[in-house]
Amino acid sequence: MIRKHMFLDLFFPNRCLHCNMIIDADFLTCTLCFEKIQFTHFDYFGENILKEICKTLFPIENAYALLQFEKESVSQKIIHELKYKSREKTGHIIANWITKRIDFKNEKPDLIASIPLHKKKLKERGYNQLHLFAETLSEFYSIPFDHEIITKVHYSKAQALKDKKHRLKTENIFSANKNISGKHILLVDDVFTTGNTMSAAVWEILTMGNNKVSILVMAIDK
Template identity: 65%
Template sequence: MILDVFFPNRCISCSRIIDGDLLVCNVCFGQIRFSHFDYSDENILKERCKLLFPVENAYALLRFEKESISRKIIHHLKYQSREKIGKTLAEWTNERVIFEDRKPDMLVSVPLHPKKQRKRGYNQLHVYTETLSELYSIPFKHGLIKRNHYSKAQALKDKKHRLENQNIFSITESINNQHVLLIDDVFTTGNTLSMIAWEVLKSGNNKVSILVMAMDE
């Protein structure tokens, strides 16, 4: 196409021209730090989650390091209108996560407040979640969790302010005997996922697992 000639797809990291369906070039792909966690086994993310709420399994695809390609990828997804990056990340996840007998019953992504979603134009987790739903044949439910208050990003708040935020989320319908896989972009303090996890757990005899695109170290 003529647009490909004048506006070729470039590697997010080094700007080398690459095929239109790729995110990074082969050289930069080799520099991405994947977590190499085992979804069904113990790992650092699961240990951090267990300090906040009961968790069955936890997995982070990438390590969210400073000046890393992982950070650039997430930044482009969230702030550069590159919503389709979620599809690539879902495909990378599918290559690395095998649920086996621990397959969740539904996928639920962390919601944005409607005001923030209108401003951004999309929820950065939706394409990721929907692609995973197709790849694993697991239903997703975007509307299960509602964000009640418009607030700054967790990463921009100090610890005291984070702890003051209660009742930010609520569950829109009761669920029972469900294994819910909660999906977020970056695990930092875990406070957001913790608040949502407790809403799910309080709703019925449910179980919670965690999947994040990247884990901040």
């Protein structure tokens, strides 16, 4: 196994996804390009633009986005590396960035859940880009995770490939799989755009029972 990794590092070295410089296998960018990443510096427990938007869509406890998602930015490249270039371990790296910024203290959620992919999309991509991300957070914070609370029943093309008009058509795209009640659920996703997909998922969770929801996303596109 060690020889295999040495071979891959020698002939297929890991490169900074922004400037293409050869970097350590566990990094996404070089040191200089890391400084160009647009972190939001949100306070998970405080007020921020994401929480304000969510309040207009559904009942919310806390809301947090790690990155500012902008066209041609380093943050966009990071998310696209995860979603469209089969680099699932990017989710693990992003989760580690979050663990350095959020301390749940005595207000830990009871459960971590992720926005599901439709089974056809899952087959096409080969993995759900949120699973390793959620599982890394789960292990660090000692919060159980469940990827099967809700199911996506409506197949659609990637949000990044839609125009704004079609992004709004998200009604009835999820269905509940379990009867969970009286829990504070941390729902995670990659990019928050219009908020309609997140809203549909949150309302499905809320209808299960007397639940509370907080959301955590990798990036906000606002």
